[in-house]
Amino acid sequence: MSTVLQLKNITKTYGDMRALNGIDLALPGDAYISLLGPSGSGKTTLLRVIAGFEHPDGGAILFDGKRIDTVPPHKRGIGFVFQNFALFPHLSVAQNIAFGLENRDVDPVADRRLVDTRVRDIISLVGLSGLEGRAVTQISGGQRQRVALARTLVTEPRMVLLDEPLGALDANLRARMRAELRAIRERCGVTFLHVTGSEAEALAMGDTVLVLESGRIAQSADSDTVYNRPASPAVARFLNCYNLFPGRIEGGVFVGGSGQFALGSATPSRAASPAYAIRYDRVSVRPREAAIAEDEIRIEANFVASEYSGAAVNSFFALDDGRVFEVESHLSHAAPETYAEQGRYALVWKREDALVYA
Amino acid sequence: MNASGMKLSLGAYTALFLVFLYGPLVVLAILSFQTGPEGGPQFPIIEWSTYWYKHLFGLTPPSRIAPLPIEQALVRSLGLAVMTMIVSTVLGVTAAQAFRRKFRGSGVVFYLIVLGMMVPGVLVGLGMALVAKTLGIDRHWWSTAFVLHVVYTFPFAFLVMLAIFNRFDPSMEEASWSLGVTPARTFRKVTFPLIFPGVLSAMLFAFTLSYDEFSRTLFASGRDLTLPLAIYGTFSVEVHPNVFAFGVLTTLFSFALLGTYAALMMLSVRRAKRIAIQEEA
Numbered sequence: 001m002s003t004v005l006q007l008k009n010i011t012k013t014y015g016d017m018r019a020l021n022g023i024d025l026a027l028p029g030d031a032y033i034s035l036l037g038p039s040g041s042g043k044t045t046l047l048r049v050i051a052g053f054e055h056p057d058g059g060a061i062l063f064d065g066k067r068i069d070t071v072p073p074h075k076r077g078i079g080f081v082f083q084n085f086a087l088f089p090h091l092s093v094a095q096n097i098a099f100g101l102e103n104r105d106v107d108p109v110a111d112r113r114l115v116d117t118r119v120r121d122i123i124s125l126v127g128l129s130g131l132e133g134r135a136v137t138q139i140s141g142g143q144r145q146r147v148a149l150a151r152t153l154v155t156e157p158r159m160v161l162l163d164e165p166l167g168a169l170d171a172n173l174r175a176r177m178r179a180e181l182r183a184i185r186e187r188c189g190v191t192f193l194h195v196t197g198s199e200a201e202a203l204a205m206g207d208t209v210l211v212l213e214s215g216r217i218a219q220s221a222d223s224d225t226v227y228n229r230p231a232s233p234a235v236a237r238f239l240n241c242y243n244l245f246p247g248r249i250e251g252g253v254f255v256g257g258s259g260q261f262a263l264g265s266a267t268p269s270r271a272a273s274p275a276y277a278i279r280y281d282r283v284s285v286r287p288r289e290a291a292i293a294e295d296e297i298r299i300e301a302n303f304v305a306s307e308y309s310g311a312a313v314n315s316f317f318a319l320d321d322g323r324v325f326e327v328e329s330h331l332s333h334a335a336p337e338t339y340a341e342q343g344r345y346a347l348v349w350k351r352e353d354a355l356v357y358a
Numbered sequence: 359m360n361a362s363g364m365k366l367s368l369g370a371y372t373a374l375f376l377v378f379l380y381g382p383l384v385v386l387a388i389l390s391f392q393t394g395p396e397g398g399p400q401f402p403i404i405e406w407s408t409y410w411y412k413h414l415f416g417l418t419p420p421s422r423i424a425p426l427p428i429e430q431a432l433v434r435s436l437g438l439a440v441m442t443m444i445v446s447t448v449l450g451v452t453a454a455q456a457f458r459r460k461f462r463g464s465g466v467v468f469y470l471i472v473l474g475m476m477v478p479g480v481l482v483g484l485g486m487a488l489v490a491k492t493l494g495i496d497r498h499w500w501s502t503a504f505v506l507h508v509v510y511t512f513p514f515a516f517l518v519m520l521a522i523f524n525r526f527d528p529s530m531e532e533a534s535w536s537l538g539v540t541p542a543r544t545f546r547k548v549t550f551p552l553i554f555p556g557v558l559s560a561m562l563f564a565f566t567l568s569y570d571e572f573s574r575t576l577f578a579s580g581r582d583l584t585l586p587l588a589i590y591g592t593f594s595v596e597v598h599p600n601v602f603a604f605g606v607l608t609t610l611f612s613f614a615l616l617g618t619y620a621a622l623m624m625l626s627v628r629r630a631k632r633i634a635i636q637e638e639a
Contacts, residue, residue, distance in 0.1 A: 051532070051536055052535075053532050053535075072535070072541075073532065073535040073536055074535040074536070074537075074538050074539055074540055074541070074544075075538075076536075077538070078536065079536055079537070080532065080533065080536035082529045082532075082533060084527070084529060086527065086529040086530045086532070086533040087530075087533075088530060088533075088534075088548055089552070090551045090552060099534070099537060099539075099547070100534075100537030100538060100539065103534075103537070103539045103543055103547055104537060104538030104539050105538055105539065105540045105543070106538060148533075151533075151537065152536070152537065155537050155538060
């Protein structure tokens with residue numbers, strides 16, 4: 001796969017705030033890439049810099065091997081789908097989609113019939129047939145999302161940037177549009193860079209997942225790697241499925257405020273500060289008196305509350321130092337257990353399941 | 359006080375306010391139907407007639423009362439108002455567009471523009487007359503007075519457009535750019551159609567302010583008078599109800615203007631509604 005977009009040491013500062021703090025990345029052609037970051041991590045800024053709406057303070061942007069830092073947005077050939085869709089309210093669905101073809105600076109399509117054909121093709125691709133003449137306010141949120149996508153795709157950009165494209169849709173529609181976005185992208189063969197604040201969405205959609213953390217790329221890998229081996233404690237925290245402990249390593253033992261954990265055989269990953277992470281669903285809850293195996297680690301905590309989400313139950317425990325510990329139990333494995341309020345339980349996991357950062 | 363009492367007193371207050379607002383106009387309208395040519399500009403009405411309206415258009419037999427010398431002045435005032443409207447609106451839209459981005463010295467420039475509507479008209483008019491005299495420029499309604507009218511009405515158009523742009527969603531323009539459309543064409547095809555209701559308001563402001571501008575024009579317009587000056591000139595001799603009849607006609611003209619404005623607004627209201635709905639979603 002060839003590289004379509006490359007960023008080298010991109011920085012961007014607003015006043016005292018470093019929004020982008022030296023971004024380096026290379027995106028392949030014909031791929032779905034999701035960019036995951038908490039709010040304020042600079043993900044929208046990064047997208048706007050790539051599109052040309054904002055100018056970086058330093059660094060280089062290469063698109064198709066050519067530098068585009070100083071090229072104005074309308075000459076970059078990069079599509080952009082906005083979170084609020086930004087449809088033209090004075091134009092109909094078909095007119096919105098035809099807008100780019102008819103009005104662009106390079107190679108505008110003047111032939112009415114050719115425009116109509118291309119618009120009709122893209123409308124059937126995104127599934128909007130029958131709505132051509134509607135005003136863009138007379139259609140639903142999901143349909144508007146499709147118009148925004150069709151309007152961009154019809155101009156055949158090499159790459160499309162999507163800024164939280166599913167954020168404005170309700171949960172049901174969001175799940176459906178995920179699959180559709182992937183299917184549409186595959187049919188068009190362009191690169192999608194999809195920005196999202198939802199870890200589930202990023203993992204579900206991206207062939208590659210980029211994790212942005214305080215203006216830097218913290219990890220760039222496939223979904224499986226990001227989920228199972230987060231590159232740093234920050235990424236693990238943001239994935240929202242790891243219990244994290246700060247502390248230090250002393251001779252094969254991790255010493256934290258909540259207890260001392262013997263380490264497994266894996267070498268710790270490099271990180272700015274030592275941390276110990278155990279995934280919610282790797283932990284089992286047992287009665288206090290139950291024995292543990294030799295390769296297991298055990299701490300005690302008081303049960304606080306649990307949350308039922310259909311396929312799983314998440315239980316919350318308070319550790320002795322006040323820290324909250326979360327355990328996820330999948331109901332397909334066992335019937336849900338009920339724990340006594342404020343009851344004291346043993347939380348047990350395998351030594352090898354933990355991730356250690358040093 | 360209970361709620362209905364509050365409502366009643368507020369209603370009475372509003373009614374009183376309307377009487378103060380429109381009382382003078384109503385008196386003027388009634389007196390314009392005074393009989394002529396012997397009837398004067400005061401009550402009681404001797405006999406109802408449309409004499410003074412006919413007098414305005416020269417449809418009455420000659421009498422000692424000369425027809426209002428307004429024909430030329432009306433043409434001049436309309437011409438001046440249209441010129442001012444066009445130039446001020448173009449300046450207002452472009453200046454407000456410039457102010458969408460912060461630039462060095464934008465604060466100073468803002469106050470310099472707004473100063474045009476703050477400074478006393480008589481002083482500016484006098485100043486312009488002195489400058490023209492010093493530089494040896496002839497004063498005309500279409501030159502010196504026109505410049506002052508633009509300086510006066512441009513800030514109004516500018517402020518209206520500033521408010522319009524404040525509520526404008528810039529991501530629509532960015533969407534257009536990302537489709538490969540130049541900023542200039544984007545302005546014409548996306549921005550302008552969406553700010554058009556605001557442009558209409560700016561035009562209306564500039565036109566009406568220029569049309570009855572008096573103090574600035576007084577010193578700056580030279581020999582040929584504009585309408586407000588011509589009417590004021592007739593007062594200094596003797597006031598006849600023909601001025602009132604003319605006032606009624608001008609008011610009707612203003613209403614016609616407002617009606618046109620309302621009709622044009624109605625056309626773009628549907629569009630505005632669409633924007634509102636999109637923003638909610």
